[in-house]
Amino acid sequence: GQQVMQIPQYQHVQEGEDFTTYCNSSTTLSNIQWYKQRPGGHPVFLIQLVKSGEVKKQKRLTFQFGEAKKNSSLHITATQTTDVGTYFCADPTGTASKLTFGTGTRLQVTL
Amino acid sequence: NAGVMQNPRHLVRRRGQEARLRCSPMKGHSHVYWYRQLPEEGLKFMVYLQKENIIDESGMPKERFSAEFPKEGPSILRIQQVVRGDSAAYFCASSLSPSYNEQFFGPGTRLTVL
Numbered sequence: 001g002q003q004v005m006q007i008p009q010y011q012h013v014q015e016g017e018d019f020t021t022y023c024n025s026s027t028t029l030s031n032i033q034w035y036k037q038r039p040g041g042h043p044v045f046l047i048q049l050v051k052s053g054e055v056k057k058q059k060r061l062t063f064q065f066g067e068a069k070k071n072s073s074l075h076i077t078a079t080q081t082t083d084v085g086t087y088f089c090a091d092p093t094g095t096a097s098k099l100t101f102g103t104g105t106r107l108q109v110t111l
Numbered sequence: 112n113a114g115v116m117q118n119p120r121h122l123v124r125r126r127g128q129e130a131r132l133r134c135s136p137m138k139g140h141s142h143v144y145w146y147r148q149l150p151e152e153g154l155k156f157m158v159y160l161q162k163e164n165i166i167d168e169s170g171m172p173k174e175r176f177s178a179e180f181p182k183e184g185p186s187i188l189r190i191q192q193v194v195r196g197d198s199a200a201y202f203c204a205s206s207l208s209p210s211y212n213e214q215f216f217g218p219g220t221r222l223t224v225l
Binding site for chain 1: 144146153154155156159167169170202204206209210212213214215216217218219
């Protein structure tokens with residue numbers, strides 16, 4: 001079956017440093033979504049990418065979709081403590097759009 | 112604008128008991144998804160329902176688990192004869208349309224089986 005892997009599993013940065021998480025799928029994706037889950041919280045939708053090579057920005061967050069539509073990345077510039085949480089990519093599969101989540105990257109930010 | 116509501120937020124059951132988890136989707140949303148998150152793991156799809164219909168239950172364990180979304184009232188995820196391995200966070204999500212729209216997640220029900 002389809003596998004969606006993310007690296008790294010965990011990253012600890014100091015506030016102000018940059019952070020990147022990478023998402024790789026074993027199959028070609030129709031589109032990709034990104035979610036953030038705070039500790040003890042629930043996933044919150046961040047963005048959806050649809051087009052090959054697409055790049056979208058949300059303030060300090062930059063999302064990219066690979067040219068082959070098999071990988072994606074999320075880059076955070078100048079992290080803040082509010083960025084703490086686990087970031088998941090997710091593939092909305094088929095007509096039902098059930099989400100196949102990546103393995104997640106847990107981000108810890110310290111002062 | 113109430114978001115997705117789930118209750119209870121925390122549920123403790125002894126082995127062999129039944130657990131009933133409830134989910135009320137966002138207003139106007141008729142598509143409901145259930146996901147399970149085991150401790151320190153990612154989220155796994157369980158079941159997708161529309162009003163009165165189960166559309167995709169490919170992620171549901173074959174035994175002891177069932178789900179419904181009646182015409183009136185919340186969606187229910189039911190786990191019979193719970194075992195310790197059922198301890199997890201169960202999230203419900205709803206969407207306006209299954210056509211690649213974002214899913215809005217509820218706060219989850221944390222199930223602990225003693």
